[in-house]
Amino acid sequence: MTPQEMTEIRNKRIMAALNMEKPDRIPINLSGQGFFKWIDPKAVLADLFRNPKYTDELTLQAFQLPIINEIDSAPMIGFTTEAGMTAFAATSYFAKIKIPGRDLPEDAIWNIDEVGPMTAEDYDTVIDKGWEYMTAELYKRIGFDPASMPPPDMEYTNELNAKIAALGKTSLEINPFLPMPSFEVISGARKMPEFFKDLRRIPDKVKAVIDIVDEAAINKMVGALKSGPPCAYGFIGGTRAGSDFISARVYEKYYHPFYHKIVPAMREVNVKTWFHNDSDWSGFLQYFTEFPKAQCIFDPDHLTPMEKLKEVLGDRMCIEGNIPPALLAVGTPDDCYKAARDLIDLMGDTGFMMGVGCGVPVNAKRENVEAVILATLGK
């Protein structure tokens, strides 16, 4: 079978799961940044930034290992650069980034370093002058200049794309322009402790600003989706709004309106919505039943119980997950095999993709990841 034929099979398999139809087998979606260590155990996380071409090459080799090569998703390579991660932290949270080997020990994971450049008075600035003005101002305050970012190395990108295509992985495109929920953006801009105090001190101003940011973000996204290359789904991260962290009242007023507006906007341009939601969302899952069947994908970290997801959303959207990442790091292959089989018994083979809560941790043991794959393949 040629890589192209394999890619077509994988695309069909994943689209069947996303469309709540029965695939030829359960898709295996395992992404993470530490696969390169299986090839060179002496390599450290600082190498992702110091020598990204080397770690990309090792990750490509890891994806060709026996059993590991059954993963349907493409490897996460080609984006972990100092400039790329600086832009990610700045544009997502108005934050800085701490990088291993530069700001952190050699083998530490990169960290988002919140700065909190937005002041309490800036709520009025946003209301008076708009979000675009405020964004430029906040970038200045954290020393981020989007114009000074080096352009992407298209020659290397094309080279990597050809290597990924040769692996026969899925080629379904993810939209890279999706905004973070405005609740998260303002929380980052203010810093989380100040933002949560704002919710009590000046709730109406916070709400007014979130509405303004929602509208600006969604308009920008729709423009990007219409002018960009076609993509199957867009990825929206959610990390600060689980039901064990904020109340239903706060969620309804400040957070869910973003989802309520963005999902129909994405549906209109034929793009599915991939919710990557960390922490425990079990108390808020009923809000997601408003979305049309097979329009969304729910990808929890292991804190949202799969039993609850199956019960509330199992007939509405594809669910991806949810092997506990800790199990891959410190468990045994038998533990991991059993966890994967238990998941399949619970979720069935329709509208489900095998994955790990949040992502495969950088210290996952290869034999544990293999056990998850073998269990999914029924071997």
Next chain:
Amino acid sequence: MPAILLGISCLLTTAFDNIKECIQTLEREGLRGDVKVLIGGGPVDEATCKYMGADHVCRNAQETVEYSKKYMGVK
């Protein structure tokens, strides 16, 4: 008064070994028997609890308070 409870929070699987070392240090210093070690945070689960040698996994802040009050006999 010596500590009765020790709560350790963790957000990354790469911190597991440091927490394990912390608990082993309590043992080495003869302090482990007097203190209940609670762990919590995004990636933590029962497998982690066993690996680190902790006593209890708390899924969130509320559960930590409930567990601690019960353990200390606070109503």
